[in-house]
Amino acid sequence: MFSRIWTKPSTKSCSEPMERLKAALQDCDAVVIGAGAGLSTAAGFTYTGERFEKYFSDFAAKYGIQDMYSGGFFPFATPEEHWAYWSRYIYINRYMDAPKPVYDAILKLVQDKDYFVITTNVDHCFQKAGFDKKRLFYTQGDYGLFQCSEPCCQETFDNEAVILEMVKRQEDMKIPSELLPVCPHCGKPMTMNLRSDDTFVEDEGWHRAAERYEDFLRTRTGGKILFLELGVGYNTPVIIKYPFWQMTAKNPEATYACINQGQAVCPQEIEQRSICMNADIGQVLQSLSDAAIQ
Numbered sequence: 001m002f003s004r005i006w007t008k009p010s011t012k013s014c015s016e017p018m019e020r021l022k023a024a025l026q027d028c029d030a031v032v033i034g035a036g037a038g039l040s041t042a043a044g045f046t047y048t049g050e051r052f053e054k055y056f057s058d059f060a061a062k063y064g065i066q067d068m069y070s071g072g073f074f075p076f077a078t079p080e081e082h083w084a085y086w087s088r089y090i091y092i093n094r095y096m097d098a099p100k101p102v103y104d105a106i107l108k109l110v111q112d113k114d115y116f117v118i119t120t121n122v123d124h125c126f127q128k129a130g131f132d133k134k135r136l137f138y139t140q141g142d143y144g145l146f147q148c149s150e151p152c153c154q155e156t157f158d159n160e161a162v163i164l165e166m167v168k169r170q171e172d173m174k175i176p177s178e179l180l181p182v183c184p185h186c187g188k189p190m191t192m193n194l195r196s197d198d199t200f201v202e203d204e205g206w207h208r209a210a211e212r213y214e215d216f217l218r219t220r221t222g223g224k225i226l227f228l229e230l231g232v233g234y235n236t237p238v239i240i241k242y243p244f245w246q247m248t249a250k251n252p253e254a255t256y257a258c259i260n261q262g263q264a265v266c267p268q269e270i271e272q273r274s275i276c277m278n279a280d281i282g283q284v285l286q287s288l289s290d291a292a293i294q
Contacts, residue, residue, distance in 0.1 A: 017275045018284070022291060024255045024275065028226040031110050032217070034240035035119035035126070038231020038260055042281040044099030045123060055092055058173055059085060068093075079189065080174040086192070087166030087175065093123050094143035095160060103129035105285040106230075116216040120236055122194055135216075137209040139239055145193035147201040148183035156193045156203045157184075222251060229258045231281055248273060259284050 025031070046052075047068035053060070056068065065071040068089055076082040103125045117126055118137045124144055126136050145156040159181070166175045181190035193201055202210075227244040234241075248256040248270045257275040258264045264276035277284060 017277050018287065020275050021257055021277070021284075022288060024226050024257060025109060025113075025288065027224060028113070028255065029224040030114040030116075030216075030220050031226045031228055032244075033106065033110070033115060033117045033119075034227065034229045034232055034244055035117065035121055036230070036232030036240065037121060037235075038233065038263075039102065039119075039281055040098065040121050040123055040125060040231070042100070042231060043102035043125060045093060045125075051092075055088060056085075062173065078174070079180050080177060083166055083180060084170045084173045084175045087163050087170065090143045090159070090163050090192075091167045095163070097128065098123075098125055100282055102282045102285055103131075105282075105289040107131060108289045109285070114220075116213060118213055118240060120232070120239055134212060137213040138206075139195070139210075140236075141192070141194040141200065143192065143194075146181055146190040147193040147203075148186060148188055149191040149199070150183070150186060150188045151199055151201050152183060152186040152188065154201050154203055155185075156201055156205070157190070217247070223253060225251065225254045227254060227256045229256070229260070230285075231260055232258075233260075233263060245270060 044051075048066075052066075052068055056065065056071065059065050059071060063071075063074060065074055071085060072089065074085070076085065106126075107129050111130075116135050116137070117131060118139060119126065120140045122138065122141050122143050124138075124142060127133055142156075144159055146159045147156050162179060162181060166179050169176055169179065182188065183190055191199075193203075225247075227248055229240060229244055232240045244256055245267055248254045249267070252273075255273050255275065256266055256270055257277075258266060259277045259279060259281050261280060262278055264278045266274040266276055
């Protein structure tokens with residue numbers, strides 16, 4: 001696809017790429033934001049350390065779980081324990097606000113622009129910050145949705161009410177059995193609408209969002225597009241990173257920008273139209289947002 005990957009030297013001052021990014025945001029006709037896990041980490045949604053200890057110290061003590069993510073794979077003996085853990089996990093990572101206003105800073109930068117967001121994050125932070133729902137595509141699911149574990153249908157179910165009830169009523173790291181979620185169609189246990197295998201449900205809303213994203217890209221082909229990649233790693237590069245590189249390479253009017261601590265790279269072929277910043281996403285976005293207000 002590309003001859004080699006080129007990396008911006010880490011010793012280079014951030015001032016020049018920052019100015020180039022400001023100019024790209026001002027001059028572009030449209031912005032396509034690609035967001036990965038690093039963006040929510042920058043917003044304070046960390047799964048280890050103090051935040052983990054605050055909400056899961058009991059699970060850590062009993063089961064030896066060391067972080068939220070690995071705890072999601074723990075083989076709990078009963079579904080009551082499983083959902084005690086997961087309801088708490090969902091509550092703090094989906095229904096609580098992010099500790100830092102990083103998503104608000106992004107919205108300030110693009111709210112008057114023609115924009116679209118594609119993200120592998122499942123924490124709903126964009127919509128909570130006020131982004132237009134019709135300009136968002138959550139490719140990997142949503143912590144706020146259940147699906148049938150079978151699945152017997154291509155349907156998802158809002159889980160806010162039952163998750164809040166699970167959190168409220170759990171005792172000794174177990175929820176009441178009557179709160180265990182089951183599919184209203186076949187009675188099988190519910191599970192999270194998260195892409196982990198071929199049972200992931202792509203419901204009607206998912207397909208509509210995918211179509212809107214494809215339409216956005218198609219109708220702006222050849223225009224001055226800024227592909228702004230934020231915190232995207234290499235777990236699923238075929239969803240955001242590689243397509244952004246390819247679309248930038250095909251469109252001489254496009255600019256690719258990547259902000260990612262320690263992983264800001266681009267192919268040699270698009271080096272001249274790329275802005276790679278090995279920096280803290282939150283700090284960069286806040287600086288850009290402050291500059292836009294002045």
